[in-house]
Amino acid sequence: MIQPIAYKKTLEGKSRAHLITFDDGRDYVVKYFQPGFDKALANEWVAYCLARYLGLPIPFAQLVEIPQEFSSQYPELSQMAQSKTQFASLYVPDCYDGHQVTSVPAISNKESLAGVILFDYWMCNRDRTRKNIILCDNAGESYRLWIIDHAEVFASYNWTLQEIESLPITILKSATHQIMASFIENEQEFYEQLEIIQEIPIHLIEEIAALIPEDWQVTNEERKAIVSTLVTRRKKILRKLMERFIKRVFQPIHQNQE
Ligand SMILES: Nc1ncnc2c1ncn2[C@@H]1O[C@H](COP(=O)(O)OP(=O)(O)OP(=O)(O)O)[C@@H](O)[C@H]1O
Numbered sequence: 266m267i268q269p270i271a272y273k274k275t276l277e278g279k280s281r282a283h284l285i286t287f288d289d290g291r292d293y294v295v296k297y298f299q300p301g302f303d304k305a306l307a308n309e310w311v312a313y314c315l316a317r318y319l320g321l322p323i324p325f326a327q328l329v330e331i332p333q334e335f336s337s338q339y340p341e342l343s344q345m346a347q348s349k350t351q352f353a354s355l356y357v358p359d360c361y362d363g364h365q366v367t368s369v370p371a372i373s374n375k376e377s378l379a380g381v382i383l384f385d386y387w388m389c390n391r392d393r394t395r396k397n398i399i400l401c402d403n404a405g406e407s408y409r410l411w412i413i414d415h416a417e418v419f420a421s422y423n424w425t426l427q428e429i430e431s432l433p434i435t436i437l438k439s440a441t442h443q444i445m446a447s448f449i450e451n452e453q454e455f456y457e458q459l460e461i462i463q464e465i466p467i468h469l470i471e472e473i474a475a476l477i478p479e480d481w482q483v484t485n486e487e488r489k490a491i492v493s494t495l496v497t498r499r500k501k502i503l504r505k506l507m508e509r510f511i512k513r514v515f516q517p518i519h520q521n522q523e
């Protein structure tokens with residue numbers, strides 16, 4: 266397991282994420298378990314594994330164990346809850362968030378965008394704000410888009426069993442989805458992604474839930490609820506949401522572009 270070697274800074278945002286250099290020579294954005302945000306890290310983990318399986322543009326991530334002796338050297342870290350495991354996402358340097366880029370001429374990985382939107386609907390990610398995408402400049406001609414911050418999938422960073430079992434089935438208000446939709450060329454792409462999500466082996470989803478670290482205190486019942494919610498949503502709900510999105514968001518944008 267990679268080990269931390271230097272603390273850099275605290276990043277903006279309610280997760281109080283920290284930028285830390287590890288002994289593989291790379292910088293990671295590290296999120297600690299925070300009371301009151303009890304499901305944030307489990308959400309990050311589940312979303313990361315599934316996004317990775319789907320080949321979505323999510324920064325490489327891993328579970329880490331920052332030793333107490335390291336955290337205690339820095340006031341910013343020593344004030345965080347010292348649970349054993351943290352979630353570390355590889356820092357994508359020299360990029361912008363969606364607020365910092367006022368006009369996007371083109372997206373170099375536009376073939377991933379329908380997948381990202383469908384993923385957000387599947388996971389019930391209500392937090393795909395402009396700050397939760399990263400845009401990397403390709404010589405001013407286009408940007409490569411990355412997705413970050415999945416602390417609020419399942420509609421909340423502190424969902425309860427009752428809440429995850431009855432997630433909203435509504436169109437997500439997201440200016441970022443609108444921007445992404447404008448670069449998707451063919452609505453057929455949504456249908457292809459739907460099929461891919463529906464074919465993810467259930468054993469994989471179960472394994473991802475089982476691998477949520479013990480010290481994040483997700484009960485066995487809650488792990489089962491994660492799996493059953495994902496399975497139910499992809500089978501019974503996702504197609505409806507997708508068709509609503511296509512009709513209400515995707516088609517109007519493209520009709521206006523013609
Ligand atoms: N992998 C990454 N590469 C580069 N920058 C990142 C990465 N992950 C996070 N960041 C930066 O750190 C900030 C905080 O991270 P993140 O959005 O995951 O947490 P947050 O505190 O929950 O944010 P929010 O305020 O949206 O709830 C991001 O807005 C982004 O600027």
Ligand SMILES: [Mg+2]
Pocket residue numbers: 278396397414
């Ligand atoms: Mg964020």
